[in-house]
Amino acid sequence: MLTPDFPLRTERLDLRPFQPSDLADLHAYFADPAVHRYLYSEAPTDLDGSRAVLVRRQERTALRAKGDVIQLAAVDRRTGRLVGDVVLIWTSPEHRQGEIGYLLHPDHRGHGYATEAAAAMLALGFDQLDLHRITGRLDARNTASARVLERLGMRREAHLRENEFVKGEWADEVIYAQLAWEWRARRTAGEPGAPGRVDRTGAPIET
Numbered sequence: 001m002l003t004p005d006f007p008l009r010t011e012r013l014d015l016r017p018f019q020p021s022d023l024a025d026l027h028a029y030f031a032d033p034a035v036h037r038y039l040y041s042e043a044p045t046d047l048d049g050s051r052a053v054l055v056r057r058q059e060r061t062a063l064r065a066k067g068d069v070i071q072l073a074a075v076d077r078r079t080g081r082l083v084g085d086v087v088l089i090w091t092s093p094e095h096r097q098g099e100i101g102y103l104l105h106p107d108h109r110g111h112g113y114a115t116e117a118a119a120a121m122l123a124l125g126f127d128q129l130d131l132h133r134i135t136g137r138l139d140a141r142n143t144a145s146a147r148v149l150e151r152l153g154m155r156r157e158a159h160l161r162e163n164e165f166v167k168g169e170w171a172d173e174v175i176y177a178q179l180a181w182e183w184r185a186r187r188t189a190g191e192p193g194a195p196g197r198v199d200r201t202g203a204p205i206e207t
């Protein structure tokens with residue numbers, strides 16, 4: 001079970017629960033169909049649709065059981081602007097597995113905010129929930145998302161060919177993952193990437 005203290009602070013961001021005053025900012029990016037191009041979701045067609053999305057996000061603040069979600073607003077501390085959101089899903093308490101996801105307002109891409117926020121979700125999952133493995137899943141055409149996971153040092157574990165029929169077409173799915181010991185070893189080494197350069201005890205691997 002995980003009921004974190006908010007906000008979570010990263011170098012540039014406050015990650016905090018969504019609140020009613022976020023409606024206009026959430027609508028500004030979530031109602032953009034281009035944002036959903038490689039997602040299962042569809043853009044809401046009006047403000048009421050975004051309000052319903054916001055209400056669901058406001059409730060996602062703790063992990064108590066399988067399938068629960070923490071979904072946080074990522075706010076640039078310098079400007080106070082909502083730049084996007086980030087998510088941690090407790091996919092399996094039994095196997096200590098989780099999944100991360102992220103979404104940015106198009107105006108706020110290209111600054112590393114998704115990577116920074118997702119790194120905080122990995123820390124939450126591994127350090128506070130004691131997860132063993134965290135995954136990231138994406139449409140294989142979503143190269144910007146793949147780069148986020150690679151910057152986090154996650155391993156590309158699988159490329160599933162046409163395993164899902166999404167928005168009228170067969171789509172490939174790619175799965176990335178990181179294990180707790182990989183996360184800790186990378187952090188000890190002070191490197192954001194380079195999984196595989198240490199073994200599961202954290203000892204360096206000779207090459």
Ligand SMILES: CC(C)(COP(=O)(O)OP(=O)(O)OC[C@H]1O[C@@H](n2cnc3c(N)ncnc32)[C@H](O)[C@@H]1OP(=O)(O)O)[C@@H](O)C(=O)NCCC(=O)NCCS
Nearest residue numbers: 035102103104109110111112113114115137138144145147
């Ligand atoms: C996926 C998504 C969040 C990626 O956004 P992004 O801005 O590329 O990701 P980041 O915020 O981590 O920024 C990384 C980019 O900023 C650059 N950058 C600039 N300053 C940086 C910094 N301080 N730290 C890290 N990267 C920085 C990086 O070089 C990188 O650019 P590149 O990929 O061209 O090399 C965005 O495309 C999106 O919201 N897509 C729609 C929703 C979606 O598909 N979500 C994923 C579902 S699986």
